[in-house]
Amino acid sequence: MSLLEVEHLRIWDGGSGAVLVPDSSFRLSQGECLAIVGESGSGKSLTCKALMRLNRPGIRQTGRVALNGVDLTGLSDKEMRPYRGKRMCMIMQNGMRAFDPSRPVGAYLLEALSLHGDWSPSEMVAGLSAAMMSVGLSDPSAVMKRYPHELSGGMLQRTMIALAIVLEPDVIIADEPTTALDAVTQYEVVEQFVALRGRIGSAIVFVSHDLGVVRRIADEVLVMKDGVIVEQGGTDAIFGGASHPYTRYLVSSKEALRSRYLQLMGGTRIAEG
């Protein structure tokens, strides 16, 4: 049995009746990383949020989303609570908006932890500190005292990843987690995701329009266009020989950029491995 099973997921706008995602099905196994790629408006984020039933009220969904065999779509909000955060953890594009701006980051993190586990305060601080050190935040107590606006985008994303390490969710849903970052920070955060996979056995749904990042991190790739999954396959197969013209178009679109860079750098395959 797969860890996460999505069957015939249909998402539409309750107001206008417009169908946004007509019929999506996919599975995710334990420890696997599934990337969802596609251009703006292809329904990537809608799909992610639908997994946790976090789309805004006007957006309706039907279909089956099952985690370890439990269909989440039938649960009440109260029953859903432990699944949001503890079992399924979401890392958003904009770290600045993911945190409560009115409180220090540490207060927010401790509250999240106290809701999802029965750790003592000192255990929480110790666990968080260790996790933050492991993602390259060398002074955890200083970071925890800061307000979100005092931290850089890269630091906030690392803090989110640290929280995920402590919570050890079954599934981490990362929605464009590196898009708002500059190239260097992006590289470092991607490396943290790669390390995260080795450290905790969480499965990852990684949404991105950056195919370079996807190639680095994903096992499976799901290509979306206008709400429809047009192709799905192993990362090597998608990048090596996609069958759908849209996938080929996506993969080839930045190929000129990539080959020019590799040529300039003397053919060495940088940041790959």
Next chain:
Amino acid sequence: MLKVEGVSKSYRGNGWLGGERRQVLRRIHMEWNKGESLGIIGESGSGKSTLGRLLLGIEKPDEGRVTWGGRPITDRRARRGTISAVFQDYTSSIHPFYTVRQALLEPLKLVGGPGDARKLAELLRQVGLDESYLDKFPHELSGGEAQRVCIARAVSSNPQCMLLDEAISSLDGSVQMQVLELLKGLKETYGMGYIFITHDIMAAAYLCDRIMIVRNGEIEETVETSQLRHVKTDYAKALLRKVIV
């Protein structure tokens, strides 16, 4: 042509935590030559956008000077028709109540150029759009189309240099590529020169002849793009290694 001599810039810290001045640029020396495509790359907070605003003359340096053909760039008359800008946020770059026509006419009026239908159609054609866009409002355009309109507007005053500050960063990968090809085409057809500010090293390497690496308000290294693999400083080497291809 465009010359920066010993330029420094600092800002006062903001908000209730503020007070201390933050040095954003330190004694920068650089030059941009006619027809050249210069890439300015660096991490967030390295000072590259501040440098961009000083190059445009929309901010004044604390010390040093920025000149165009020997005249200070902050002088509006010296600046006219020389350099134009395209920024990252295409949604806020065009007045939301203006049609594409009005947005294109605005700079034309300033430089006193012809603003007839033929001129506008030609401008749109240069950026791969057509006359049917003239009466559209910004919200009716996709990101790539809006950024093309911004580029058309930047081209309209026949500048010698176009400064692009993260102009392709918020576009989809394939649209980024289309805009880069458009810029390349303008360079080949009209001899347009660029100052291309970005954190996207691959895009800079694709478009530019020369690349300047900025770090903590200073120029770490400047290198011909063809010599990119031979950068000297450790920082530049590490930066290039971190490109996710």
